[in-house]
Amino acid sequence: MKNYKSASLIALFTLVLFGCQQTTKINNDPIKATINNSEDAKISQQLAQQALQSNLAYDLVESLTVEVGPRLAGTDKDLQAVDWAIHNLKSLGFDKVYKESVQVPAWSRGKAVASIVSPFEQPLVITALGGSVSTPEKGIQAPIIRFDTLSDLIAASNKDVEGKIVFIDHQTEKHKDGRGYGITVGARSKGAVEAAKKGAMAIVIRSIGTDHDRMAHTGMMRYQEDVPKIPAAAMSIPDAELINGMLKRDPNIIMSLNMSSKNLGVATSYNVIAEVTGHSKPEEIVLIGAHLDSWDEGTGAIDDGAGVAIVTAAAKLIQDLPKKPARTIRVVLYAAEEVGLVGGKAYAAEHSEELSKHYIAAESDFGAGPVYQIDFNVAPTSFSQIQHQVSAITQIGVALGTNTASGGPDVSMLPKLGVPVASLKQDGTDYFDYHHTPNDTLDKIDPKALAQNVAAYVHFAYMMAQSEVELRPLQPKN
Known part of the structure; x- marks a missing residue:
């Protein structure tokens, strides 16, 4: 307790x-x-x-x-x-x-499965963000591009993002009044739109949470009518750290992502x-x-x-x-x-x-x-x-x-x-x-x-x- x-x-x-x-x-x-x-x-x-x-x-x-x-x-x-x-x-x-x-x-949440397939094969713990669309039935495999914050994604060039899976790695600080949440939650709510504007195939964010448990935090995200809808998920905080360790060793990390979430009207x-x-x-x-x-x-x-x-x-x-x-x-x-x-x-x-x-x-x-x-x-x-x-x-x-x-x-x-x-x-x-x-x-x-x-x-x-x-x-x- x-x-x-x-x-x-x-x-x-x-x-x-x-x-x-x-x-x-x-x-x-x-x-x-x-x-x-x-x-x-x-x-x-x-x-x-x-x-x-x-x-x-x-x-x-x-x-x-x-x-x-x-x-x-x-x-x-x-x-x-x-x-x-x-x-x-x-x-x-x-x-x-x-x-x-x-x-x-x-x-409907459906299933959400992700893993790193190259060069360090490992499964990841993820969950779909609320309202997300699914991946194609066979899933997506693409390189990861990492950003510290949503603002960094917005400032990035389309050429760097196009065809990749965006990973926003903004850490939520722990405070008595919860103010850290307000600083990082934009990655969850707006990240898919900003990533899609630049041609990304999907977005997976560090969970908006303050724990170190290997479980992901869901929450609502938003699409924009004039912007393509791409799959959006959150990964557990330990998995975000795992990917950071991988990126230190090799900048070319390939992620596999498969989601079956569905909007039901x-x-x-x-x-x-x-x-x-x-x-x-x-x-x-x-x-x-x-x-x-x-x-x-x-x-x-x-x-x-x-x-x-x-x-x-x-x-x-x-x-x-x-x-x-x-x-x-x-x-x-x-x-x-x-x-x-x-x-x-x-x-x-x-x-x-x-x-x-x-x-x-x-x-x-x-x-x-x-x-x-x-x-x-x-x-x-x-x-x-x-x-x-x-x-x-x-x-x-x-x-x-x-x-x-x-x-x-x-x-x-x-x-x-x-x-x-x-x-x-x-x-x-x-x-x-x-x-x-x-x-x-x-x-x-x-x-x-x-x-x-x-x-x-x-x-x-x-x-x-x-x-x-x-x-x-x-x-x-x-």
């Missing part, structure tokens, strides 16, 4: 020093801040303590990964996950449970929604979300079964209060995030007329590491007030952060539509060790860290449902 220093976390989580004073940061300035000690804050703190002692989130993610497992958008398993979600949300007693249809791209999936109906402002919405789909390599435990469990368990605690919150808490389990934020875009379109009633939105989609910071994206004049509203969250190890939140993938398009968002930032130091691999499995989740996530989300959601702070308009983005 993943080590999150559980003993230290348990000691931290059981602190109940609510109502005390502490030094924190508001607007990035250290000041003496009084923890919010209102009646609402006391209720949210009680909810957080319940969350720390509850196994519900772990039970939910265990159920999803054991009973459904991998749930690639557009497959039968995807629809099985929708049925699972509807059944469990209804069983938990939410006031409303419903689904909204979403048209999603359907794709469009299928129907669903955004699954549950609500705790507000008692005095039911038309106003606090949205907490996660995505229900996963890649087909692992069981989708950390990406994003954990998120599904976190937001569902948090909302369930609020559902069971003797008195409902002022605003409606809406749980949205998005469809087809992995293949292009399809469910998030569909939700924004379907609910366009009520987005003005969305008070704030947040999404859990970065594994199950502890939440260490909460960021907002609200009106600058309201930032300090809303930080004070949630300031008791610091008692479970969550620092007050910045006003630059994106909210998470499926809600990332909402700020430009005027909806305030928050990001409950999780420790993702090891997240990209497992991301999009067969190693995304239940044993990577620490139940104590998962419970701390639920505590952070229930505190956030309840305080937002009760808040009287006006969060709009947002800061204009340049």
Whole structure:
């Protein structure tokens, strides 16, 4: 099991020093801040303590990964996950449970086999990138041309690339906030287009990951209508190092590649929604979300079964209060995030007329590491007030952060539509060790860290449902 220093976390989580004073940061300035000690804050703190002692989130993610497992958008398993979600949300007693249809791209991974055939014969561990076309039935054999980065490929001459298999070898750095991923992921999403523009026969990238296991990381790639479609795959990080060792000895490395992946058109999936109906402002919405789909390599435990469990368990605690919150808490389990934020875009379109009633939105989609910071994206004049509203969250190890939140993938398009968002930032130091691999499995989740996530989300959601702070308009983005 993943080590999150559980003993230290348990000691931290059981602190109940609510109502005390502490030094924190508001607007990035250290000041003496009084923890919010209102009646609402006391209720949210009680909810957080319940969350720390509850196994519900772990039970939910265990159920999803054991009973459904991998749930690639557009497959039968995807629809099985929708049925699972509807059944469990209804069983938990939410006031409303419903689904909204979403048209999603359907794709089959097929097989992916690669090897070096000359001068050093060795097999390679690869996987198709999501959306890739297949090779010809008999496969491809061609020389490798290596690039450090996508930018280096773009700068290369067509003559050097034509007729070859492009190998982009950009290493992803490990960071707590996962920022290394953003630097290297362009090779996965855009590499095939740039390689094809220069006449390449295929592209195989170093996996966008931070592990040293001999397994490849999948993920979505993109084609461009006016550019030929070439096969696209990722190789394991040890195999990328193996090829580098070969290239030191001989620059003329020949790769064999055979893939049978196939695009299957469009299928129907669903955004699954549950609500705790507000008692005095039911038309106003606090949205907490996660995505229900996963890649087909692992069981989708950390990406994003954990998120599904976190937001569902948090909302369930609020559902069971003797008195409902002022605003409606809406749980949205998005469809087809992995293949292009399809469910998030569909939700924004379907609910366009009520987005003005969305008070704030947040999404859990970065594994199950502890939440260490909460960021907002609200009106600058309201930032300090809303930080004070949630300031008791610091008692479970969550620092007050910045006003630059994106909210998470499926809600990332909402700020430009005027909806305030928050990001409950999780420790993702090891997240990209497992991301999009067969190693995304239940044993990577620490139940104590998962419970701390639920505590952070229930505190956030309840305080937002009760808040009287006006969060709009947002800061204009340049």
